[in-house]
Amino acid sequence: xxxYAVRRALLIPxxxxxxxMLVFLLVRFIPGDxxxxxxxxxxxxxxxxxxxxxxVEKALGLDVPVYVQxxxxxSRIVLHGNMGVxxxxxxxxxxxxxxxxxxxxxxxxxxxxxxxxxxxxIGLYSAMRQDTITDYILRSGxxxxxxxxxFWIGAMVVLYPSIWWGWTPPMEYIYFxxxxxGNLSMMIIPAMVLGSMGTGGTVRMMRTLMLExxxxxxIRTAWSKGLxxxxxxxxxxxxxxxxxxxxxxGGVIPGLLGGSVIMEQIFNLxxxxxxxxxxxxxxxxxxxSAINLMMAIIIICNNLLIDMTYGWLDPRIHFQ
Amino acid sequence: MTTNSNEAVPVKxxxxxxxxxxxxxxxxxxxxxxxxxxxxxxxxxxxFAGIFxxxxxxxxxxxxxxxxxxxxxxxxxxxxxDQLGRDEMSQIIFGARISLIIGISATxxxxxxxxxxxxxxxxxxxxxxxxxxxxxDVWMTIPQMAILLTIVNILPRSMLTIIMVLGITxxxxxxxGVRSNVFWVKGYPYVSAADAIGSKRMRTLMVHxxxxxMSLMIxxxxxxxxxxxxxxSGLSFLGMGLEPGIPSWGAMINGGGQQYLQxxxxxxxxxxxxxxxxxxxxxxxxxxxxxxxxxxxxxxxxRYALSDKKLKQLKATLAKE
Numbered sequence: 001x002x003x004y005a006v007r008r009a010l011l012i013p014x015x016x017x018x019x020x021m022l023v024f025l026l027v028r029f030i031p032g033d034x035x036x037x038x039x040x041x042x043x044x045x046x047x048x049x050x051x052x053x054x055x056v057e058k059a060l061g062l063d064v065p066v067y068v069q070x071x072x073x074x075s076r077i078v079l080h081g082n083m084g085v086x087x088x089x090x091x092x093x094x095x096x097x098x099x100x101x102x103x104x105x106x107x108x109x110x111x112x113x114x115x116x117x118x119x120x121x122i123g124l125y126s127a128m129r130q131d132t133i134t135d136y137i138l139r140s141g142x143x144x145x146x147x148x149x150x151f152w153i154g155a156m157v158v159l160y161p162s163i164w165w166g167w168t169p170p171m172e173y174i175y176f177x178x179x180x181x182g183n184l185s186m187m188i189i190p191a192m193v194l195g196s197m198g199t200g201g202t203v204r205m206m207r208t209l210m211l212e213x214x215x216x217x218x219i220r221t222a223w224s225k226g227l228x229x230x231x232x233x234x235x236x237x238x239x240x241x242x243x244x245x246x247x248x249x250g251g252v253i254p255g256l257l258g259g260s261v262i263m264e265q266i267f268n269l270x271x272x273x274x275x276x277x278x279x280x281x282x283x284x285x286x287x288x289s290a291i292n293l294m295m296a297i298i299i300i301c302n303n304l305l306i307d308m309t310y311g312w313l314d315p316r317i318h319f320q
Numbered sequence: 321m322t323t324n325s326n327e328a329v330p331v332k333x334x335x336x337x338x339x340x341x342x343x344x345x346x347x348x349x350x351x352x353x354x355x356x357x358x359x360x361x362x363x364x365x366x367x368f369a370g371i372f373x374x375x376x377x378x379x380x381x382x383x384x385x386x387x388x389x390x391x392x393x394x395x396x397x398x399x400x401x402d403q404l405g406r407d408e409m410s411q412i413i414f415g416a417r418i419s420l421i422i423g424i425s426a427t428x429x430x431x432x433x434x435x436x437x438x439x440x441x442x443x444x445x446x447x448x449x450x451x452x453x454x455x456x457d458v459w460m461t462i463p464q465m466a467i468l469l470t471i472v473n474i475l476p477r478s479m480l481t482i483i484m485v486l487g488i489t490x491x492x493x494x495x496x497g498v499r500s501n502v503f504w505v506k507g508y509p510y511v512s513a514a515d516a517i518g519s520k521r522m523r524t525l526m527v528h529x530x531x532x533x534m535s536l537m538i539x540x541x542x543x544x545x546x547x548x549x550x551x552x553s554g555l556s557f558l559g560m561g562l563e564p565g566i567p568s569w570g571a572m573i574n575g576g577g578q579q580y581l582q583x584x585x586x587x588x589x590x591x592x593x594x595x596x597x598x599x600x601x602x603x604x605x606x607x608x609x610x611x612x613x614x615x616x617x618x619x620x621x622x623r624y625a626l627s628d629k630k631l632k633q634l635k636a637t638l639a640k641e
Contacts, residue, residue, distance in 0.1 A: 014454075015454075015457065015458060015461065018454065018455075018458040019458045019461050019462065022458055022459065022462065023462065026467070026470055026471070027470065027474070131352075136354070136355055139355065139607070140355055140604065143600060143603045143604055143607060144596075144600055146603060147546070147550075147596055147599035147600035147602075147603050148592075148595075148596040148599075148600075149550055149553055149554065149557075149570070149573075149592065149595055149596065149599075151553075151554060151557045151570075151573065152573055152588070152592035152595065152596065155573060155588055155592070156585075156588070156589070156592070159585050159588065160585065163585065200603075204607065208610075251460075254460065254461070254462075254463040254464070255463065255464070257463045257465075257466075258463035258464055258465025258466060259465070261465055261466070261469070261558075262465075262554060262557070262558065265558065276466065276469065277469075277558065280469055280470070280473045280560070283473075288470055291466070292462055292466055292467075292470065295462060295463055295466055296461045296462050299460075299461045299462070299463070300461050303461070
């Protein structure tokens with residue numbers, strides 16, 4: 001187990017570096033000169049005079065080759081923790097991001113927990129009663145949850161209560177340390193909406209895994225031994241099915257991060273997703289790169305956690 | 321003349337002609353997977369709506385009627401009009417066409433790319449596989465929505481852009497699944513047998529590997545269409561999708577910067593319902609398809625592989641003995 005953990009941990013810096021390169025290049029290499037875009041935007045905003053290309057390029061650090069730009073950017077982040085300044089407001093990015101991460105994190109965490117708590121029992125039951133009415137109902141329910149776009153549910157959830165009861169989501173965000181109950185009550189609805197997005201996939205996955213597991217030979221042995229269904233399912237089958245579920249959650253979390261962008265927009269939460277959307281609107285490239293990088297780092301840490309848990313749970317790896 | 325009763329009477333053996341793959345699949349779907357059949361029905365309806373939109377929709381796609389804007393249901397406009405006076409129902413029908421086009425094109429590109437990358441990587445193996453895997457892992461660390469938003473924001477807004485971006489980003493992600501499937505097939509002896517008789521790698525790939533992962537690719541395709549439609553509508557909702565004139569369900573939900581939603585929530589309700597129903601149908605169909613086609617779900621004795629009816633029959637026959 002120790003060797004496994006060390007091996008996984010060593011891969012992290014490599015992945016982080018590669019991810020940072022990808023994030024950096026994503027913005028740089030896409031067709032469309034940034035300077036031209038800025039000029040076009042300035043022209044659209046009314047500043048009609050042509051800008052000095054060389055000066056802008058120098059200010060943006062674009063006058064050096066790409067790899068030098070990357071080296072400067074990366075070293076600045078690693079050595080100083082400085083992710084640059086916003087193109088629009090000239091404020092430093094790092095404190096802003098640091099302030100917003102906990103919010104997005106809290107939202108994603110709540111959504112994950114809610115999703116798992118609902119989905120796993122449903123998937124389990126659905127597999128145990130395959131092709132019965134209950135299975136159909138539960139399965140269609142899960143697929144329905146998965147099919148309904150989160151932004152639609154979110155928009156409806158914000159819209160109709162305001163029409164029926166005159167309720168609006170609170171305008172200002174309630175921070176957790178100031179008012180935990182208020183914060184939770186504010187976050188619970190977007191978390192549920194977001195969680196429902198992951199629920200459908202998890203139910204399906206759990207059901208498929210359970211079906212696969214229940215066809216194995218050792219289950220057949222257990223049946224012939226005369227064990228009750230409850231023992232077979234809970235003690236034998238579920239433990240083996242849970243392992244891929246844990247791994248699957250590693251894939252669900254990036255989806256939740258992406259979905260949180262939409263939730264934060266609808267429910268007016270000042271998280272990373274909102275910052276990203278605003279930055280995209282304003283063509284604020286330093287912020288876009290910084291947020292992409294942060295998300296990548298979060299997901300890499302998340303993957304590491306999942307791998308560790310997987311290594312701990314799966315007895316085959318555990319005893320390596 | 322009496323025939324010796326011990327003499328064997330040759331019985332003409334007639335082998336029942338097996339139905340083709342598609343027909344058999346269709347029949348199994350209808351008989352065993354009612355949910356999947358419902359999904360298929362929904363998908364077919366959407367297909368028709370999209371293809372024959374010009375004939376079905378009562379009004380034109382861009383037919384503006386500013387005098388009658390923001391009206392509720394009426395005999396002329398069954399679902400009312402939107403903020404520019406366009407007939408809501410026609411917008412939804414045309415939206416089906418847009419979703420269809422984007423969904424199918426993007427998913428086709430997705431499938432092709434994930435097959436190319438995944439199968440080649442798995443088949444060639446070794447260092448190439450390692451490097452490609454690293455790249456895909458790194459790609460997956462960035463949330464798909466973030467990548468989509470970043471790229472779409474920079475490129476010129478058009479349907480082609482959206483299709484290409486959705487297809488390529490999805491393809492890179494899907495490569496991982498294809499790769500694991502190819503590894504699974506590679507384990508079978510016919511692949512090494514083909515290798516032993518000197519089959520060129522490309523031939524083995526096309527002739528032996530591809531048909532065996534075809535089932536899984538079909539499942540992936542159907543589910544991928546749902547994902548593509550969902551992704552495109554999400555982008556449109558955030559305002560980063562298609563050009564403003566083109567009716568996309570996601571854009572309609574966003575419609576008019578949410579200012580009209582308070583007064584006339586139907587504008588968001590109907591396209592959302594259409595979107596949900598379509599994706600629902602696709603997912604149900606894909607689910608049923610997977611239950612039927614996924615080779616890993618085949619076989620097994622015991623309660624969990626037989627339906628209730630068959631289990632009773634089995635128990636009855638066993639009890640008789």
